[in-house]
Amino acid sequence: MLKNILKFALAATVVLGLTACNDSEESKKGAEKKVETKQTVIKIGATPVPHVEILEAVKPLLKAKGYDLQIVEFTDYVTPNIAVNEGELDANFFQHLPYLIEFNKNKNTDLIKTASVHLEPMGLYSHKIKALSELKDGASIAVPNDPTNESRALDILVKEGLLTFKDVDFKTAVDILENPKNLKIKELDAPQLPRVLDEVDAAIINTNYALAANLNPLKDAIVIESKDSPYVNIVVVKKGNENKEYIKALDEAINSDEIKKFIREKYKGSIVEAF
Numbered sequence: 256m257l258k259n260i261l262k263f264a265l266a267a268t269v270v271l272g273l274t275a276c277n278d279s280e281e282s283k284k285g286a287e288k289k290v291e292t293k294q295t296v297i298k299i300g301a302t303p304v305p306h307v308e309i310l311e312a313v314k315p316l317l318k319a320k321g322y323d324l325q326i327v328e329f330t331d332y333v334t335p336n337i338a339v340n341e342g343e344l345d346a347n348f349f350q351h352l353p354y355l356i357e358f359n360k361n362k363n364t365d366l367i368k369t370a371s372v373h374l375e376p377m378g379l380y381s382h383k384i385k386a387l388s389e390l391k392d393g394a395s396i397a398v399p400n401d402p403t404n405e406s407r408a409l410d411i412l413v414k415e416g417l418l419t420f421k422d423v424d425f426k427t428a429v430d431i432l433e434n435p436k437n438l439k440i441k442e443l444d445a446p447q448l449p450r451v452l453d454e455v456d457a458a459i460i461n462t463n464y465a466l467a468a469n470l471n472p473l474k475d476a477i478v479i480e481s482k483d484s485p486y487v488n489i490v491v492v493k494k495g496n497e498n499k500e501y502i503k504a505l506d507e508a509i510n511s512d513e514i515k516k517f518i519r520e521k522y523k524g525s526i527v528e529a530f
Contacts, residue, residue, distance in 0.1 A: 294501045299490075300327045300335035300347040304466040305518075305526055306488070309372065309509070310348065312517045316508040322501060330446055332401055333358075339493055340364040346505060348372065349463075351486040354403040357425070369497050370490040370506040371529045373518055375462030377407060377486075378476030382452045387415055387477060390456060393437045397451050397458035400442035402427075407486055408459035411478055412438075462526060472525040487529040 297317065301307050310326050317324045327344060329335045335347040336358055350358075352368055359366055384390060398408040406425040412418045413426075419433040420426045428440040441455060448460045449468030462472050472479055480486075490509060492502055508514070510530040518528045 294345075294499070295321055296323045296325060297346070297501050297505055298325045298327060298344045299505070300329050300338055300344045300349070302329055302332075302335075302349040302463050304463050305373070305375070305522060306348050306463065308521065309514065309518065312514060313505075313508045316511060316513060317504060320504050320508070322504055324505070332445065336362070336364060336366060336491070339366060339491060342493070345496070346490055346492045346502065348488065348490050348509075350491065351403070351488055353407075353486065354401065355489070355491060357402050365494045366491050367494045367497060368489040369492055369502060370510055371487045372489060372509055372514075374482065374484060374487050374527045374529050376472055376480040376482060376484065376525075376527075377404075377411065377459060377461055378465060378470075378472045378480065379411060379457050379459045379478040380449075380452060380465065380470055380476055381457040383456050385477065387417070390417075390436060390438070393439060394456040395439040395441055397441040397443050397448055397455045399445040399448065399459070399461065401445065403486075404445060404461060405442060407480075407484075409440075411459055411480060415478060466525070473523070482527055 299310060301310055307326055307328055310324065314324045314326075327338075329349070332350065332354070335344065335349055336355075338344040339347050340362075346369070355366060355368065358364060379387075379396075396412070398405050402425040405427055409418065409420065409426040413420065417436060417438060418431055421430045421432055423430050428442060431440075441451075443451065445461055446464055448458045449464055449470065452458055457477070460470070465472055465475075470476075490506060496502055515528045515530070518526055
């Protein structure tokens with residue numbers, strides 16, 4: 256009887272030992288599988304010019320690091336942020352920090368900046384006048400209608416002495432205090448602005464949309480924003496992803512000497528690197 260008990264105990268020990276070994280092997284395989292399936296595709300949303308162009312120059316740099324950068328084009332300022340917040344995109348590249356802060360507040364999103372890339376000086380363009388002194392009484396000026404870019408555009412008119420405003424965080428047409436020329440401010444979606452230049456006396460246009468409409472900020476803008484502007488364009492991700500290996504690789508590539516050289520040679524001062 257004792258012999259049988261001992262045999263049973265020994266057999267059970269062997270079985271347990273084999274099970275432990277198998278579990279250990281499975282754990283090891285699972286760990287190896289995790290390493291093998293690390294993220295190598297980076298999906299980033301961007302507006303066309305210059306963001307997509309810059310990202311196309313980033314692509315081969317990331318390819319050399321083992322990453323496939325997939326660029327998704329957008330023509331608005333809302334969808335790419337929603338897509339990052341919902342996990343459909345890993346990052347986006349189209350906006351500045353003041354816009355992002357306001358967007359997070361209004362849309363209850365949790366997005367953060369990971370890298371500064373470039374500044375696109377905003378400019379005032381016209382098909383009807385060649386100098387601000389030619390603006391007639393009651394002239395119409397179109398500006399972007401999102402809070403930060405509208406305020407930024409109106410700041411240009413303030414600097415030129417054309418308007419004064421109430422003390423508010425984000426200026427809009429309703430906040431005007433003094434308007435000696437009785438300017439009519441038309442608030443429109445940013446992508447529309449180049450298309451209405453024949454319908455208004457002037458428009459203040461974001462550089463990405465100006466470039467897409469073959470307007471050169473250095474040659475065609477009557478007035479251009481100062482280069483000390485705080486509106487630097489940034490890479491944005493969902494909070495919690497900023498330290499992921501693939502995001503760090505993206506930031507390193509987009510802030511590289513190669514991209515600095517690309518921006519300088521491609522845009523010749525109409526866009527300025529910010530790193």
